[in-house]
Amino acid sequence: MQTLTELLHPLPISEFFDKYWTEKSVLIPGANHQKFADLFSWQKLNNLLNYYPLKHPEIRLAKTGETLPEITNNEQIIKQCQEGATLIIDRLHEKIEAIAKMVALLRIEIGHRSQVNSYCSFPGHQGFACHYDSHEVFILQISGRKHWRVFSDTFIYPLSENRSSQFSPPDTQPYIDAIINPGDLLYIPRGHWHYAIAIDEPSLHLTLGIDCQTGIDFSDWLTSQLQQHPQWRKNLPLLNKSHRENCRQHLQNLVQNWLEILESEDLINRYLDEQLLQGQPDLQLGFPSQIGYDIFPQGQETKFYRPQQPVYITQLTPTGKFEIKTGGKKISLTGLDQHILEKIFTSTEFSGLDIQQWLQDFDWDTEIVPLLSRLVKAGILLVISHP
Numbered sequence: 143m144q145t146l147t148e149l150l151h152p153l154p155i156s157e158f159f160d161k162y163w164t165e166k167s168v169l170i171p172g173a174n175h176q177k178f179a180d181l182f183s184w185q186k187l188n189n190l191l192n193y194y195p196l197k198h199p200e201i202r203l204a205k206t207g208e209t210l211p212e213i214t215n216n217e218q219i220i221k222q223c224q225e226g227a228t229l230i231i232d233r234l235h236e237k238i239e240a241i242a243k244m245v246a247l248l249r250i251e252i253g254h255r256s257q258v259n260s261y262c263s264f265p266g267h268q269g270f271a272c273h274y275d276s277h278e279v280f281i282l283q284i285s286g287r288k289h290w291r292v293f294s295d296t297f298i299y300p301l302s303e304n305r306s307s308q309f310s311p312p313d314t315q316p317y318i319d320a321i322i323n324p325g326d327l328l329y330i331p332r333g334h335w336h337y338a339i340a341i342d343e344p345s346l347h348l349t350l351g352i353d354c355q356t357g358i359d360f361s362d363w364l365t366s367q368l369q370q371h372p373q374w375r376k377n378l379p380l381l382n383k384s385h386r387e388n389c390r391q392h393l394q395n396l397v398q399n400w401l402e403i404l405e406s407e408d409l410i411n412r413y414l415d416e417q418l419l420q421g422q423p424d425l426q427l428g429f430p431s432q433i434g435y436d437i438f439p440q441g442q443e444t445k446f447y448r449p450q451q452p453v454y455i456t457q458l459t460p461t462g463k464f465e466i467k468t469g470g471k472k473i474s475l476t477g478l479d480q481h482i483l484e485k486i487f488t489s490t491e492f493s494g495l496d497i498q499q500w501l502q503d504f505d506w507d508t509e510i511v512p513l514l515s516r517l518v519k520a521g522i523l524l525v526i527s528h529p
Contacts, residue, residue, distance in 0.1 A: 145247040149280065149327060149350075164278070164299075164331050167292040167318050172325025178282045181240050182260060182348055190231060191219070203227040207271030228269025229262040234348070235422070241348075242424035246450040249422040254354045256422065261347050263288065263340040272337040273306040278352040281328040286345035288338045292318035295333035301358060311335050355417060363413055364404075373399060421451025421469045428524035437515050437525060442494035442506065446514065447526040453487040455480065466522070473520055475513070491526070 147155045153170045162168045172178075190196065198212040203219070205227040213219060223229055231237075235245040235258045245256045263269055263286075274295065281290070293312045297304060312335055321341065322328055330336050332354075368374040374396065379388040403409065426449065431437045438444045451469040458465055463476045464483055475483065482500055486492075497510055504510050517523040 144251070145244060146251055149282070158329075162329060162331075167328065167330045167334055167336075169290075169318060169320050169322060170327045170329070171323075172283075172327065175324040177325035178284055178348065181244065181282065182234070182238065182284050182346070184285060184346060186238060187231075187260065187262060187346065190237060191216075194237065196231065200232040202230050202232075204230060204269040206268060223262070223264060226264055226267030228264075228267070230269075231260045232257075234258045234260055239424070243450065245350075246422050246424040248350075248352075249420075250450060250452055252352065253418060254352050255420070257351045257353065259349045259351070261345075261349060263338075263345045265340050265342055265344070268337060268339045270337060272311040272335050274300065274333050274335045275306075275330070275351065276300045276302045276304065277332050278354060279330040279332070280350040280352070281322065281330070282348040282350060283322045283324050283326045283328075284346040284348060285324055286340060286343045287321050287323055288340050288345045288347065289321050290318065290328055290338045291316035291336060292328075292330055293335040295331070296335070298333060299356070300333045301356070306335070360413060363416075367403070367409075368400070371399070371403075415454070418452050419454060419467055419470070421449075423449035423451045423469050425449050425524055426521065428518070428521075428526075431518050431525040432521060434515075434519055437518050438494065438511065439525070442498060445491060445493045445526050446518070446523045447491050448487065448489060448523055450490065455483050455487065468522060471520055471522055473516070473522065477509075 150158050150170060152173065153168070158168070201213060203210040203213060203222050205222070205225070210222060210227060219229065234241045235256065236242065241258050245258060248256050261269070272291075272293070274297075293314060293316050296312050297309055300306070318328075379385045379392055381389060425447065431439075449469065453466065453468040456465045456467075457463070457480060458474070461476075462478065463474060464478065464480065466473050466475060466483065466487065468487070478501075485500055486497070489496075494506075494510070494514070497514065498504075498506060501510060514523065518525060
């Protein structure tokens with residue numbers, strides 16, 4: 143877990159999972175104020191505001207616990223922020239390359255989906271009232287200082303439907319009451335109440351939210367599996383008093399069928415396999431090569447990039463036919479040894495020369511070029527050597 147290890151440093155990752163994950167908030171001081179500077183900055187924020195057509199609700203303002211009306215122009219942003227509003231931009235993992243790569247690697251490491259938002263706050267003003275989130279939260283302080291207070295949970299393991307506005311905040315003292323500085327990381331488990339105020343200068347931080355799968359998600363997946371069976375799609379008998387016994391018997395038959403499905407030996411493995419393959423690739427498109435043009439602009443020196451996402455390689459036949467699944471894509475390949483496939487699909491970047499070295503008995507023009515062309519057009523590899 144290299145990416146998560148780097149985020150949590152100097153706290154050992156084993157200690158984090160043993161003592162804090164899902165249970166208790168922890169503030170991890172950063173030895174370097176520039177620890178997260180490669181991810182985001184005031185300049186990157188300004189680039190988003192000036193050059194991206196951000197629309198509500200991906201850009202919004204909040205003040206004293208309330209979300210303000212939809213933003214319609216830049217003057218509104220300036221005026222409201224001058225009056226103390228907090229500016230929020232959602233889904234930075236879809237807009238900033240460094241953040242996209244971090245999220246892609248985290249998805250592989252922990253298996254759960256992540257999202258990154260930015261928050262820009264101004265001294266002495268509180269954007270949000272005391273609340274909790276229904277996902278795990280990591281605060282990455284970029285610039286400025288912010289005073290955070292974190293309280294224990296009052297509703298354990300809330301789901302997205304269990305909004306904190308339905309409950310009252312705890313009347314106890316916060317168990318974390320601290321100022322975080324640039325380079326610091328604050329972890330807040332889902333369900334733990336919190337709020338923050340910028341103190342003596344503008345504050346800029348990223349919120350990395352990890353939306354973990356739960357038993358409810360597994361139950362929803364089971365329901366989707368039932369839709370494949372005709373008896374589960376069939377109408378129930380009439381729901382009136384005279385047909386009650388027929389309906390009861392029909393439901394008993396469904397329960398029995400469900401128990402048989404639950405006892406299937408491969409059920410849990412199929413669920414886990416599907417979840418492990420749900421990556422969040424940092425890059426998905428590469429023009430014009432992905433359309434089939436100029437795939438080898440530098441011949442054998444052309445460089446290729448494999449978007450970071452899990453890969454499953456399954457041998458279909460003893461003669462060397464393999465099925466590769468990655469990022470929702472599936473492709474069959476023949477004539478390659480499994481160790482060569484693993485080399486290709488575990489490497490992040492490589493060139494045509496590297497492939498030729500790995501496949502010394504293969505002809506470049508008649509065998510390697512068609513192989514790489516197929517992987518590029520399928521979106522499994524991207525060409526990165528275009529000027």
